[in-house]
Amino acid sequence: xxxxxxxxxxxxxxxxxxxxxxxxxxxxxxxxxxxxxxxxxxxxxxxxxxxxxxxxxxxxxxxxxxxxxxxxxxxxxxxxxxxxxxxxxxxxxxxxxxxxxxxxxxxxxxxxxxxxxxxxxxxxxxxxxxxxxxxxxxxxxxxxxxxxxxxxxxxxxxxxxxxxxxxxxxxxxxxxxxxxxxxxxxxxxxxxxxxxxxxxxxxxxxxxxxxxxxxxxxxxxxxxxxxxxxxxxxxxxxxxxxxxxxxxxxxxxxxxxxxxxxxxxxxxxxxxxxxxxxxxxxxxxxxxxxxxxxxxxxxxxxxxxxxxxxxxxxxxxxxxxxxxxxxxxxxxxxxxxxxxxxxxxxxxxxxxxxxxxxxxxxxxxxxxxxxxxxxxxxxxxxxxxxxxxxxxxxxxxxxxxxxxxxxxxxxxxxxxxxxxx
Amino acid sequence: xxxxxxxxxxxxxxxxxxxxxxxxxxxxxxxxxxxxxxxxxxxxxxxxxxxxxxxxxxxxxxxxxxxxxxxxxxxxxxxxxxxxxxxxxxxxxxxxxxxxxxxx
Numbered sequence: 308x309x310x311x312x313x314x315x316x317x318x319x320x321x322x323x324x325x326x327x328x329x330x331x332x333x334x335x336x337x338x339x340x341x342x343x344x345x346x347x348x349x350x351x352x353x354x355x356x357x358x359x360x361x362x363x364x365x366x367x368x369x370x371x372x373x374x375x376x377x378x379x380x381x382x383x384x385x386x387x388x389x390x391x392x393x394x395x396x397x398x399x400x401x402x403x404x405x406x407x408x409x410x411x412x413x414x415x416x417x418x419x420x421x422x423x424x425x426x427x428x429x430x431x432x433x434x435x436x437x438x439x440x441x442x443x444x445x446x447x448x449x450x451x452x453x454x455x456x457x458x459x460x461x462x463x464x465x466x467x468x469x470x471x472x473x474x475x476x477x478x479x480x481x482x483x484x485x486x487x488x489x490x491x492x493x494x495x496x497x498x499x500x501x502x503x504x505x506x507x508x509x510x511x512x513x514x515x516x517x518x519x520x521x522x523x524x525x526x527x528x529x530x531x532x533x534x535x536x537x538x539x540x541x542x543x544x545x546x547x548x549x550x551x552x553x554x555x556x557x558x559x560x561x562x563x564x565x566x567x568x569x570x571x572x573x574x575x576x577x578x579x580x581x582x583x584x585x586x587x588x589x590x591x592x593x594x595x596x597x598x599x600x601x602x603x604x605x606x607x608x609x610x611x612x613x614x615x616x617x618x619x620x621x622x623x624x625x626x627x628x629x630x631x632x633x634x635x636x637x638x639x640x641x642x643x644x645x646x647x648x649x650x651x652x653x654x655x656x657x658x659x660x661x662x663x664x665x666x667x668x669x670x671x672x673x674x675x676x677x678x679x680x681x682x683x684x685x686x687x688x689x690x691x692x693x694x695x696x697x698x699x700x701x702x703x704x705x706x707x708x709x710x711x712x713x714x715x716x717x718x719x720x721x722x723x724x725x726x727x728x
Numbered sequence: 729x730x731x732x733x734x735x736x737x738x739x740x741x742x743x744x745x746x747x748x749x750x751x752x753x754x755x756x757x758x759x760x761x762x763x764x765x766x767x768x769x770x771x772x773x774x775x776x777x778x779x780x781x782x783x784x785x786x787x788x789x790x791x792x793x794x795x796x797x798x799x800x801x802x803x804x805x806x807x808x809x810x811x812x813x814x815x816x817x818x819x820x821x822x823x824x825x826x827x828x829x830x831x832x
Contacts, residue, residue: 463793463794527814529793531804531805543804543805543808544808544812544813572795573792573794573795573797573798573799574794
């Protein structure tokens, strides 16, 4: 038997197990997936959990349910990858050999990376919503909120789902208004970026929205420490942002096992060819989703688009052919903006988010970089699509892995020549 | 592309003063750029600048803070002491490198 081994049964790993199991002959290929956790989380739902819009039932399912028959699930912690020996060593010492390895080990928040962040105020006044426990604890904290200074904060870039902290701020504005607490709450958005978002055109639109919602932006804020006694964020240049409730996005790092395997960069992301998704320097190792260092958003939509490319490339690799498929950096992100409305961003390596219609030119029905009710409904509908369609590795109708330029209003100079590498 | 005379030499810069042609950089240009930022360069500054230039040659991008910490061996606190407010932006400007690209 030949061995296809997948590390990580999150969004990316689960999709790859589904697509490759369908394409690889069952009598010659074993497909194994290793993950420490038994539960699969619908991570976009973590944004809604603190506001009571979703409950636990909306966001958790057993991982095994999304792996097809013929895929072996190994629930275990991984010690390291040994690329020279084509094998993976588990924490209990078991060795799993592979012919092809797919690394889908993701990224995670690491509050300990900021001095004081994981100390006394942690899960009391200092919260995050990128984990199941974190989102639930924040729901409790909001439940007892009576007003004061609520600070939404990004520690550093890159982070998973870079629009989520903005969405949290918009939803907090809406939720506080509904509860009659908005006038008793000062909302602050502290970010290491010079503006609201990483990309200039979208940043301008979203900064305007923050202003209209009376959310004060503290830009260029590089956090040095959290002062638990005075309940304040302190930047490296000694500016302070006091909080009564801090909703932070801690620094994100790739999996520790990547560091132990000596396969990562300084953030434990695996250097990866941005078009083929092959690990640099390792022909039979491929990387997908948040685990890569490719210069696009760390987001589920990216993992989904990458999976279509990677499936073709893995099969070509097995036939000994050059890798044919090219990932273009396509990301597609809904942004909840509160009061039943939302934005939609669609972008790739070459083009930042611009205004337009999606997926059909002129018709839409969704609006790009514009606020609409339908975008909000699109985001809500996505939960069903995720559980029933996307995880099974099925393409989403009318939305190709290659970003379409049709329907986009592209300002002069916005479309970049493809960068090398 | 706007031009600018720095240390008696005409160089091409972008709207924010970053050199657009790295080959036009030399130490005198770097020192003059530092002076405009109100900085007098010491050996400690030069170590950072040279690391940025070396890393940029090897990887094609200006390294981020974590890379400066882990690969360069510079502590964030020290970098803020050397280049107040925005260490990487300032050091890149002095080093004749592009403005650090914002992340995704």
